[in-house]
Amino acid sequence: MTNFPDGFYPRARFKLRSVNDPGQAKVVEALYADRPEYFSLKVYHGGYFTGMPGRTYDYGSITFVDFLKVHEFTVSEMYLIYPEFGYGFIPRNLRFYFKHPVGDLDTGLFPLRNSEDVTLLTSYIGVNGVREIELYVVTEELNEDKGKDVKTGTWRPHVRENASVCRRLF
Numbered sequence: 001m002t003n004f005p006d007g008f009y010p011r012a013r014f015k016l017r018s019v020n021d022p023g024q025a026k027v028v029e030a031l032y033a034d035r036p037e038y039f040s041l042k043v044y045h046g047g048y049f050t051g052m053p054g055r056t057y058d059y060g061s062i063t064f065v066d067f068l069k070v071h072e073f074t075v076s077e078m079y080l081i082y083p084e085f086g087y088g089f090i091p092r093n094l095r096f097y098f099k100h101p102v103g104d105l106d107t108g109l110f111p112l113r114n115s116e117d118v119t120l121l122t123s124y125i126g127v128n129g130v131r132e133i134e135l136y137v138v139t140e141e142l143n144e145d146k147g148k149d150v151k152t153g154t155w156r157p158h159v160r161e162n163a164s165v166c167r168r169l170f
Contacts (some may be wrong), residue, residue: 001155003049005034006154013067013068013069013072013077014065014068014077014081015065015066015067015070016063016064016065016066016084016085017063017064017065018063018064019027019062019063020053021106023060024044025064026109028064028066028067029131030042031067032131035069036070036125036126037069037071038066038067038068038069038070038123038131039068039070039073039122039133040064040065040066040067040131040133041061041064041065041068041129041132041133041134041135041141042060042062042064042132042133042134043062043065043081043085043134043135043136043137044057044060044062044066044134044135044136044137045060045061045062045063045082045085045087045137046059046060046085046137047059047060047061047138048138049105049138050107053106054106055104055105055106055109056105057105057136060137061085063085064132065081070122070125071076071122072166073118073122074115074118075096075112075113075114075117075118077114078096078112078135079094082094082137088091091139091142093139094113094138094139095111095113095137095140096112096113096134096135096136096137097109097110097111097112097135097138098110098112098117098134098135098136099133099134099135100124100134101124101127101130102126102156109136112135121133133150152153
């Protein structure tokens, strides 16, 4: 068994890390060196997206989630991790989006809803040294008319659904 620092493994499946802890980032980087099955998420939460072009994520916090395993990660796991950020409940309209490692928030944002989306997210791990993916948590307005699909009447955020353009960036 590998020797991990206290609080990492095997007590928990993941470890939260503050953005203000650069020393811990070096520990994580060193532990990942010979463990290609692990990755981290840089999670932006508690904020919202601004409009396009030049989309940003405003008024949120950042928390790192370390020691996630590529072949074990699921969307359900994000719903288990979310309360660890200090939120007392999981809102019905909670949504997750991840950013392509070399994309921006206008063109490289993808929903994280199901196993196919997880497969896309984890496909970037290890390519060109990528070990960290940015994930954005939002609570979407369910009654908003802007962005409504005229056929189904459901609200669709303006995010890129097709990964083919971003895949060519690698």
